[in-house]
Amino acid sequence: MRITALAGGIGGARFLRGLLDHVHADPALRESQITIIGNTGDDITLFGLRVCPDLDTLMYTIGDGIEESQGWGRRNDTRTVQGELAAYGGQPQWFGLGDLDFATHIVRSQWLGQGLTLSEVTGRLAQRWGLAQRGVTLLPMSDEPVETHVVVDDQEAGEGATQAIHFQQWWVGMGAGVPARAFHAIGIDRARPAPGVLEAIRTADVVLLPPSNPVVSIGIVLSVPGVRDALRGTSAPVVAVSPIVGGAPVRGHADACLAALGLPTTPEAVAGLYADFLDGWLVAPGEEHRVGGGVRLRAVPLLMRERESAARLAGDALSLGVELRAERA
Amino acid sequence: MRITALAGGIGGARFLRGLLDHVHADPALRESQITIIGNTGDDITLFGLRVCPDLDTLMYTIGDGIEESQGWGRRNDTRTVQGELAAYGGQPQWFGLGDLDFATHIVRSQWLGQGLTLSEVTGRLAQRWGLAQRGVTLLPMSDEPVETHVVVDDQEAGEGATQAIHFQQWWVGMGAGVPARAFHAIGIDRARPAPGVLEAIRTADVVLLPPSNPVVSIGIVLSVPGVRDALRGTSAPVVAVSPIVGGAPVRGHADACLAALGLPTTPEAVAGLYADFLDGWLVAPGEEHRVGGGVRLRAVPLLMRERESAARLAGDALSLGVELRAERA
Structure with a gap:
């Protein structure tokens, strides 16, 4: 099974780790190849170093290096470097960078400085986290800075x-x-999809959109020229998971982001953002709503409180995709 | 008193901290202004970050942040970042960089990347170490990379x-x-003396050369176009301290460096490298040797085992410079 996912940071990473747990528990799915197209719009240069928060959260989470208590950063990390940068008057201090995390940004910046693309750098970083052994390819949405x-x-x-x-x-x-x-x-x-991005969408068996922020995570990936067309054109069913439960985002500030677009914090509003390519749509029980022609709506528990519930949710999304695919065949 | 010193790393830093101890203990000298011209030929770009080992050793030593046990690096530093860089396959691993130390290199690289000169960056870094409050100005020998x-x-x-x-x-x-x-x-x-370097030599009351490596530390500073001429032309007496005791360098590998020039490991050989501008020359007792016209030789204990002996040696060097200056007046 070839599964392609678009993703932001924490919510996307937990969903995709759940997806891995799900496929690795099923002998029929164990050989699945999962390509993750990560948002890079959150990227920022801090202290002269290139930081890619969503790619790192995806990599650390899937590679079992994440600090679970906060959902980002390295487990049990220390703050020696950042404290010393503050002593030198370095700004900003509002972005938390641990020492282990700094190593990622240092080596990324070094390799980018040597002329490697962000895709190439991300591939090298992913080696340290064993992503290939887990059947995962992590791609930035674009090699051009956004x-x-x-x-x-x-x-x-x-x-x-x-x-x-x-x-x-x-x-x-x-x-x-x-x-x-x-x-x-x-x-x-000026951004082009990174090498492999459009191919991964076009050749997938199922495309998944985790419950990442629909505006500033998924929305930014969708705005890379060519990505949206690829989703519209792929033969794979596209299944998305609502990030909204009970009128509020499950995590983060999607409400504030939807408001900027003049949209309410509802699953309907999010589904509307995906309407031109959406095939399957998972919402919370009791939040079923009318969806446009051809979209298959299903209500399942959306909260990912532990790894198990994330795996169950990812399994539900994948199952819906597999069903839709079988119906088309 | 305006004192200007050329210096390399560990030996120079300990001598100059001794000089500060000496002048601060003497009410008549307490207001002295000490300008240190540091060797930057040791500078290296590691992991994409600009590392200036001699400037940092001078800054950390004078600013009371040095790891005394090794003479370089930050006191009680940890190696979290370097260990993680190794996990990413980063090279080299033979250069030891602690986490606190990394912060210096990160912020230096950031500021250089913003277009500041190495002099400007060094001035900013020195603020964190209180050098100005101690009457010290630390200058790189040149703003151009050497x-x-x-x-x-x-x-x-x-x-x-x-x-x-x-x-x-x-x-x-x-x-x-x-x-x-x-x-x-x-x-x-292509290197020019950094702003203030030639002026500090020309306007000094006394110029001191600590027992730094005469070939790869002092020798590199001397090779910056204009520096040697300034030493020849200054009205200040130039007093140097032999780095050789008993046919061996007090510290480091000066013997291997002198051998590359075809020179023996003797105070005579080192004095010969300074012959065109030297006025006062401190050697170890029993190592008095003939020096060329006009050079005043004096034998004093050269070993700097503790801070006190470094202060005594620096005081001896300064006293010789003051004597020579008084004789000229």
Whole structure:
């Protein structure tokens, strides 16, 4: 089975680790090849080093190096380097980088500086985490730098004035506590899908969209020229998981992101963002809603409180995809 | 009193910390301004980060952050980042970088990447170490990158073949265990003295040369175009301390470096390297030798086993400089 997934950070990573748990527990699925297309719009250069939060969260989670308590960063990491950077007056301090994590950013920056593409660098980093042995290929959505910026009110500049800040400054630095007026993926017009991205979508047996943020994670991947067309054109069923339960995001600030698009925090609104390519749609029980022609809706428990429930949810998504595929054949 | 010193790493740093102890203990000298011109030929880019071993050793030692047991690196440092870089296959592993130390190299590289000169970066780093409050200005010998390379035999390439390797690969990686045939300061022809270097030599009351390596530390500083002329032309007496006691270097591999120049490991040989500008020369008791016209030789204990003996030696060097200056007036 060839499974391709688009993904952001924590929620996507937990879902995809669940998917691995699911396929590895099933002899018929054990040889599956899973290609993950990770959002790089969250990427940021900090202290001169290139940080790719979503790729790292995916890599650490699947490679069993993640700090479970926070869902990002390395397990039991220390903060020696960051403390010392602060002593030198280094900014910013609002982005938490552990010492083990710093090594990833140092070696990534070194390799990028040597002229390797982000795909090549990501492939090298993935070796340390044994992704290939787990049947996983991790691809950045694009080798060209893309950075999501957020338009927020600039209260110092007066009524009605706005300013654009880096996504991380809004998400992490401000906890998304200031209303987002719009998101701009800087560099997206020059971005091409990384090698293998379109092929992975076109040749997949099933395409999965985990319950990642539909605006600033999945939405940014979808905005890479060619990706959306590939999803529309692939013969594989595309199954997505609602990130909304009970009118609120399961995790993160999807509500604040949907609001910036003028959308309510509902599964309907998210399904609408995927309407042109969606085939299967998982929502929470009791949240069934009308979906457009041809989309198969299914209600299953969406919360991924432990690894087991993530595996069950991923299994539900995959099963729906397999069903839809069988019906087409 | 305006004191200017040329210096390499460990030996120079201990001597200069001794000089500070000496002047701060003497009310008449307490307001002295000490300018240190540090060797940057040892600089190396590791993991994409710019490392300046001699500047850092000077800064950490004077700023009370040095690991005394080894004479370099940060006190009680850990090796988390380097261990993780090794897990990613990062090379080399023979150069020891602690986590606190990494922060210095990260922030230096960030600032250099922003277009600051090495002088400006060094000034910023020095703020964290309180050098100005101690009356110390630390200058790199040049803002242009200079890297000392070592010509060694290339045994794999056959009899008589040689290759040039980075100084650190020879000094640290090989422990200087392979004979050096020659030293080349790559970039020296384009290097200009950093802002303030020539002025500090010209306007000093006394110029001191600590017992740093005369070939690969002091020798590289002397090879920056203009530095040697400034030493010849300054009205300040130039007092140097022999790094050789009993036919061997007090520390490090000066013997291997002198051999590359075809010189014996003797105070005479070192004094010969400084002959065109030397005014005062400190040697170990019993090692008095003939020195050329006008050089005042004095025998004093040269070993710097503890801070106190370093302060005494620095005081002896300064006293000789003050005497010579008084005689000229």
